[in-house]
Amino acid sequence: MRAALLSEYHKPLELVERPEPEPVAPRDVVVKIGGAGVCATDLHAQEGLMEPAGLKPPVVLGHENAGWVHAVGDDVTTAAPGEAVLVYPAYSCGLCVACRRGTDMHCERHQFTGLTRDGGFADYVLVDERSLIKLPPGVEPAEVAPHSDAGITAYHAVKKLLPRLAPGTTSVVIGVGGVGHIALQLLKVLGGGAVIGVDTDARRRMLAKEFGADEVLTDAAGVREATNGAGADVVVDLVATDATHAAGVEMLARGGLYSTIGYGGVITVPSVAMVVGESTITGNLVGSWIDLWELLQLHAAGDVKLRTETHPLEAVNDVLDRLRDGEITGRAVLVP
Ligand SMILES: [Zn+2]
Numbered sequence: 001m002r003a004a005l006l007s008e009y010h011k012p013l014e015l016v017e018r019p020e021p022e023p024v025a026p027r028d029v030v031v032k033i034g035g036a037g038v039c040a041t042d043l044h045a046q047e048g049l050m051e052p053a054g055l056k057p058p059v060v061l062g063h064e065n066a067g068w069v070h071a072v073g074d075d076v077t078t079a080a081p082g083e084a085v086l087v088y089p090a091y092s093c094g095l096c097v098a099c100r101r102g103t104d105m106h107c108e109r110h111q112f113t114g115l116t117r118d119g120g121f122a123d124y125v126l127v128d129e130r131s132l133i134k135l136p137p138g139v140e141p142a143e144v145a146p147h148s149d150a151g152i153t154a155y156h157a158v159k160k161l162l163p164r165l166a167p168g169t170t171s172v173v174i175g176v177g178g179v180g181h182i183a184l185q186l187l188k189v190l191g192g193g194a195v196i197g198v199d200t201d202a203r204r205r206m207l208a209k210e211f212g213a214d215e216v217l218t219d220a221a222g223v224r225e226a227t228n229g230a231g232a233d234v235v236v237d238l239v240a241t242d243a244t245h246a247a248g249v250e251m252l253a254r255g256g257l258y259s260t261i262g263y264g265g266v267i268t269v270p271s272v273a274m275v276v277g278e279s280t281i282t283g284n285l286v287g288s289w290i291d292l293w294e295l296l297q298l299h300a301a302g303d304v305k306l307r308t309e310t311h312p313l314e315a316v317n318d319v320l321d322r323l324r325d326g327e328i329t330g331r332a333v334l335v336p
């Protein structure tokens with residue numbers, strides 16, 4: 001089969017021929033890829049930033065995978081060849097305390113398809129039965145692949161914010177890209193307050209408007225003005241540079257919460273500002289299997305939509321370059 005391999009940092013992915021994977025462990029499932037989303041984390045992996053997450057080259061990237069069950073191990077009981085599935089990217093053993101709490105992403109035996117194990121920038125991917133979520137009828141794999149990471153991460157973050165999203169509140173999404181355009185819709189669908197999209201790129205501001213933002217702006221001063229000086233009750237940051245961290249904290253209302261989904265920058269806040277503002281800062285790591293299942297139900301009901309563009313697997317390096325240059329509006333999906 002074809003696979004796009006990260007063999008060396010700071011180099012394009014290498015398109016290689018590999019043997020088709022086969023079930024080895026009793027709960028193994030081989031999924032034929034129908035679509036694999038391309039994420040900023042793939043860029044971070046190329047830059048060598050994912051070593052703390054356990055990545056060691058060479059590895060096939062691709063962690064936003066959907067497709068069809070192709071082959072199953074001897075003990076697999078919940079999946080059969082031909083079924084359309086979404087792949088939950090975090091490995092979840094089901095036995096440790098974190099897994100039993102339902103926080104699969106903190107599993108003691110943590111692995112991640114497409115980072116620490118071979119992923120879906122390939123014709124096939126080998127995963128555990130616990131990773132699978134059946135697609136509702138009428139939902140095509142390539143259409144929902146980005147939910148596996150972009151969507152689940154947005155959903156997990158917004159679900160934690162729900163008690164703060166009462167009518168009359170204001171939320172801000174900084175960076176209306178692949179994850180941001182989903183977060184924005186979820187804040188509208190699940191919350192009762194107003195949502196502002198903040199982006200420096202006019203195309204992404206247009207996307208924000210199209211996906212239901214009450215207002216689209218470019219900076220913290222604009223948010224302060226739009227809220228009559230009060231600031232935002234909730235800020236979700238998808239860009240996560242030093243600059244957006246600073247802007248995100250600066251635009252908070254008293255008692256507000258700043259939630260970062262993106263990563264890369266350093267958050268610097270004077271403690272006096274945190275105390276006076278009684279502010280909260282939080283981070284978000286992917287989400288649980290059930291988060292992804294719930295999001296898929298919203299998608300099937302038409303409450304959340306994805307903006308995607310598809311490309312052949314061979315175009316992976318072009319797509320990564322375009323993503324790095326900020327030239328992708330929504331999510332790019334590789335279709336083998
Ligand atoms: Zn990702």
Ligand SMILES: [Zn+2]
Nearest residue numbers: 093096099107
């Ligand atoms: Zn576990």
